Amino acid sequence: MPYNEQLAERIRAIVGxxxxxxxxxxxxxxxxxLNGNMFCGVIRDDLMARVGxxxxxxxLASAGARPMDFAARPMKGMVFVSxxxxxxxxxxxxxxEQTLDFVRSLPPKKR
Known part of the structure; x- marks a missing residue:
C-alpha cells in the first residue's frame, strides 16, 4: 500500500x-x-516519529501513538502515530517539532 501523500505534503509545509x-x-x-538523520516519516497512513x-x-501516552515494531520488536525512541x-x-x-528537536541533538551523519 502506498504512503499517504497528503500527510507527506503537510509535513513538507511545516519543515519547508x-x-x-x-x-x-x-x-x-x-x-x-535532517543532516542525514531521520526525524519523521509516513508509512501507509501513519506518522513515524523519532522522539528519542x-x-x-x-x-506513547499521546493520543494515537503506539510502539513502532517492524520486526515484532519495538524500536525505543520511535513511535507510530495514527x-x-x-x-x-x-x-x-x-x-x-518534537522530532526535529531530538534530531538536532544528534551529530550529522557522514556520507
Whole structure:
C-alpha cells in the first residue's frame, strides 16, 4: 500500500526546504531527514516519529501513538502515530517539532 501523500505534503509545509533537509524512500514509505538523520516519516497512513529514548514513554501516552515494531520488536525512541494523533495541523506540527528537536541533538551523519 502506498504512503499517504497528503500527510507527506503537510509535513513538507511545516519543515519547508531549509539546509540539511532531505527526503528518502524508506520502509515502503517516505522518510524526512535532517543532516542525514531521520526525524519523521509516513508509512501507509501513519506518522513515524523519532522522539528519542528519553521521550519515548511520554510519546506513547499521546493520543494515537503506539510502539513502532517492524520486526515484532519495538524500536525505543520511535513511535507510530495514527490520524487520531496528527489530524489537526496543531497536532502534526507538535509531533514534527518534537522530532526535529531530538534530531538536532544528534551529530550529522557522514556520507
Amino acid at each position: 526546504d531549509g539546509p540539511g533537509l532531505t527526503e528518502r524512500k524508506m520502509f515502503g514509505g517516505i522518510a524526512f531527514m 529514548p528519553d521521550r519515548h514513554e511520554e510519546a 490520524l487520531e494523533g496528527y489530524g489537526s495541523d496543531e497536532q502534526l506540527r507538535g509531533w514534527v
